[in-house]
Amino acid sequence: MTADFPAADRAQWRALVDKVLKGADFERRLVRTTYDGIPVRPLYDIDETAPLRAAAGLPGSAPFLRGATAAGTVAGGWDVRQRHAHPDPAIANAEILEDLERGVTSIQLRFDRALAAGGTTPDGIVAYDLAALERTLEGVYLDLAPVGLDAGARFAEAAELLLALVERRGLDPAAVRADLDADPLGALAQGEALDPAAAHDRALVLARTVAARWPQVGAFLADGRPYHAGGATEAQELACAVASGIFYLRALVEAGIPAAEAARQIGMALAVDADFFLGVAKLRALRRLWARVLEVAGTPEAMRRLRLRAETATRMFSRRDPYVNMLRSTVATFAAAAGGATSITVLPFDHALGFLPDAFARRIARNTQLVLREESNLGRVIDPAGGASYVEALTDQLAKKAWALVQEIERRGGMLAALRAGWLQALVAESWAERLRQLATRREPVTGVSEFPDLYEEPRRGAPLPDLSALVADVRARLGNPTPTPSSGIAAIPAHRLAEPFEALRDRSDAILARTGARPRVFLCNLGRLAEFTARATFAKNLFEAGGLETVASEPIASLEEIGHAFKASGARLAAICSSDENYAAMAEGAARALEHAHAARIYLMGRPEEERRAAYEAAGIDEFVYVGSNVLEMLERAYETLAGEAAA
Structure with a gap:
């Protein structure tokens, strides 16, 4: 049956790929590099190997x-x-x-x-x-x-x-x-x-x-x-x-x-x-x-x-x-x-x-x-x-x-x-x-931790250890006081887990919950219609909850007058504005001022605005821009520092 089809070559395949990419860079979009610097291509020919x-x-x-x-x-x-x-x-x-x-x-x-x-x-x-x-x-x-x-x-x-x-x-x-x-x-x-x-x-x-x-x-x-x-x-x-x-x-x-x-x-x-x-x-x-x-x-x-x-x-x-x-x-x-x-x-x-x-x-x-x-x-x-x-x-x-x-x-x-x-x-x-x-930057995601976190998961409990005191005492009596081994002078290689940095943030959230009865919250200020803010609101919820920050989403906001009341009702101290670029141009500055007036401790805009818009947004009170590829860990650390500063004040 395969003989009925014309033979294809790499050039033909690449032409079809370039058509789909519509001018996007092939290497950046379809070739990834391992930590050893080995390029991983989307296609390998049987003849070349x-x-x-x-x-x-x-x-x-x-x-x-x-x-x-x-x-x-x-x-x-x-x-x-x-x-x-x-x-x-x-x-x-x-x-x-x-x-x-x-x-x-x-x-x-x-x-x-x-x-x-x-x-x-x-x-x-x-x-x-x-x-x-x-x-x-x-x-x-x-x-x-x-x-x-x-x-x-x-x-x-x-x-x-x-x-x-x-x-x-x-x-x-x-x-x-x-x-x-x-x-x-x-x-x-x-x-x-x-x-x-x-x-x-x-x-x-x-x-x-x-x-x-x-x-x-x-x-x-x-x-x-x-x-x-x-x-x-x-x-x-x-x-x-x-x-x-x-x-x-x-x-x-x-x-x-x-x-x-x-x-x-x-x-x-x-x-x-x-x-x-x-x-x-x-x-x-x-x-x-x-x-x-x-x-x-x-x-x-x-x-x-x-x-x-x-x-x-x-x-x-x-x-x-x-x-x-x-x-x-x-x-x-x-x-x-x-x-x-x-x-x-x-x-x-x-x-x-x-x-x-x-x-x-x-x-x-x-x-x-x-x-x-x-x-x-x-x-x-x-x-x-x-x-x-x-x-x-x-x-x-x-x-x-x-x-x-x-x-x-x-x-x-x-x-x-x-x-x-x-x-x-x-x-x-x-x-x-x-x-x-x-x-x-979440380029290496950890499912259930940095991606798709469950902030309300029930922790798994281990079986309690039996009483080992008699066993330990018997060994201690026979071993006596161990003679310390001289230091080898060789530094240990500490073990790590990929989830550690995000889990540390979740631990901080748990500590706040145990102390105050509530997790730190982020108010999602959803501007415009559902279709206009859903993508960025979902991105924001996933991102903030990966760091242990509970998100409270607003109903669709059509007028700036609604923002201050909705923010105060959320019980949050942080706020993230979510919508389309078009809505940002019309409403983001007003939303930021409304949130600042309502005493939001830190205001985020979900997205990466063009440079000519960034200065105006910052002047209106936006503290940080969060987008795909930004350093999420540093952003979350700053959020906790802000909350800690407010608590100390």
Whole structure:
């Protein structure tokens, strides 16, 4: 049938597009740029990406861009991993068994490190001895359900406990699969107290133990997630993971461990957020980059396959309207699966709220994966994104950007030296600052927070923690007063969430509500007929309520005499004029004077007037012009400053 249609070329397509654009700039309207400076075009030709598809090879073969095995994940789908962090080992055990019975295939244990550092509130499973870990994993078949450890600076102690537990149960070391996840660099980047030299020695001891007896156990994790949480771009996260892997690989080889065995012991982890195509391309690019590193290191091709773990990104989660996080996690999980992750962890949708997940949150987390894997059959498709021109081009560009950063890190002495110098922290901070600029202008929207906020949502309540005083007292008595670890001198990379700045404004609104019984309000002065003001009034309501300012809309105002009475009746101290440009020319100055006479503390005009009109509007009393692309965060901050000044007066 396609033969019946004439062939089309890019020139014809572009001519049709230009006709629709009617003179508008093609690059500005239809080409977006990622935070790494990669242009994303609306059309990719199959012919232009033919060399990339040829270089990608076949699934299961070098450079492993299309997956670690020829069959993809079709043998059983990817590993469905669930995170567990309840401080009480008995409760953690009950939750682990429930998840395993309902479809989870492996578990991730977050070990407490707060008590060991002198804290009083645990931040993970309180397992400081073999008996506590035994209680946590009672009934778990360790030769069937792989266990991953998340212990930060306590990586050596946690690994020793898990291996000791396996030996106590008399299991065959060759049959046990586990991820010990020693990652001193990641712990340092997150600000944990750690002596780099001592951690290096303990990690090498662990590597030798694993090499001698545990052929299916991974000892090291090169983790990109701390950098992603700090605001890193996709290429920066890739570079940090690869450079960390190079650091560990070099240390193991220098300690006498063969390169092939060293490569086997190193896994990698990335955060995946709701940008689907960037998530897919990022995972594919990492396999290509690591395969190249191992090729240079002289490892056999069969050992260049990467154990690649993906986790839903903490950066994309919001505290406000947390149910939207379910949608974000679904997109991220889809991207991780399409990108070929061997293991995926979906964080609970209420993770950002700071309390431990209940049964419902854990169920949603595991079912997000199970629906995609078992019902949508995504796990039965080999490299589902492979061959798509856009994905292949994006993968290639990301890999090149990341490789240039890896080379720069190596020129600076490697990952540890880059962290010690603060260069990497500054790089990530600069990327976060750029994200903040995009958030402030709402070019990067956060649904349910900066866009479509629900000012009256009912907050989600977490289940109260049980009394942990006896558990904490017992550990404190055995640990004694911890010896402070000398400062590493390495600045931590603070974790951020995209929703934070708007949530901070909503918190201020909540505080005012608790103190006075009412939220701060903005009066929407709607001039003219419904059709003339609805668009800008809707824009204003969405914008002000994103910052916690309740909007009170007027009825359609046809005469200026109505404005003062309507404003006073609203109970607002701020006012926003909403209408068409034509109505502004006829009524905006009079409306501003009426609002000023009614003692409005700050007056906004929704829209961007021409320069010749701006001075007249300002002279009439308009304080600020609000339009698409203006800095919303700064505008909202000024609104709260105005209200605070009035309250103080």
